[in-house]
Amino acid sequence: MQVEVQPGMNGHFTVKLSGELDALTAPRLYEKLTQLVQQNPGIQKITLHCSGLTYLSSAGAGILLMSMDNFTPKGISLELTQVQPEVYNVLDMLGLTKLMTITHA
Amino acid sequence: MPKYALHFGATLENLPLIRYFVQQRLKPHLPDSIQLNQVTVAVEELCSNSILHANKEDPTRQLRLQLHIQKKAIHIYLHDPAPPYDIHSYPSEPQLLRKGTLRPGGFGIYLMRKFIDRIHVRRGKRDGSIYHMVKEIS
Numbered sequence: 001m002q003v004e005v006q007p008g009m010n011g012h013f014t015v016k017l018s019g020e021l022d023a024l025t026a027p028r029l030y031e032k033l034t035q036l037v038q039q040n041p042g043i044q045k046i047t048l049h050c051s052g053l054t055y056l057s058s059a060g061a062g063i064l065l066m067s068m069d070n071f072t073p074k075g076i077s078l079e080l081t082q083v084q085p086e087v088y089n090v091l092d093m094l095g096l097t098k099l100m101t102i103t104h105a
Numbered sequence: 106m107p108k109y110a111l112h113f114g115a116t117l118e119n120l121p122l123i124r125y126f127v128q129q130r131l132k133p134h135l136p137d138s139i140q141l142n143q144v145t146v147a148v149e150e151l152c153s154n155s156i157l158h159a160n161k162e163d164p165t166r167q168l169r170l171q172l173h174i175q176k177k178a179i180h181i182y183l184h185d186p187a188p189p190y191d192i193h194s195y196p197s198e199p200q201l202l203r204k205g206t207l208r209p210g211g212f213g214i215y216l217m218r219k220f221i222d223r224i225h226v227r228r229g230k231r232d233g234s235i236y237h238m239v240k241e242i243s
Contacts, residue, residue: 020124058146062212
């Protein structure tokens, strides 16, 4: 899985994800997001750009949920955009589409 | 009816290989990409549970995944050297939805049960366990 961080304005960062988010790669994404927050104290919002994310398993969904759980008390919002239909279906089945801002590709 | 098999060691490094195997073999029988992805997710969840929990990521332990494609159903078998666990003893909803908390417990088994029509577990003839998932196709 590829993770590319793009700093934006006013504490808004975009993280472009591509490839597959599974039990092997999910911990790496969590580490990247945690580092991003630690290294940028003024961060307010992280947008995960998911047009290149082709697969998501329960481990990937769990990491997204854990990230949101950790970032929300710090005042940081996490949203997913350009999510492919197959990935959206998994997120929706788990109820995450009701908890997070997630938009279709 | 076609039958396919994949042998792999119990390491998460093999997850992409498992996905590729399932998608390549089932694509002609599941033309809908959402349905194909659902079966792929269910198979991967089953395999990753066995790799992580039953076999403690020991790559020397060998598992065998079989796909038997029939006219009305796809039968998926996972032969695991470890003793079986009872999939049906887990909650029917993930903890997230059941308790309203943000704990992602039970996601994998929940997806398996949602995406597959039937799951059976039994002990192997000599040792280990055999997981049998059935996906009905129209």
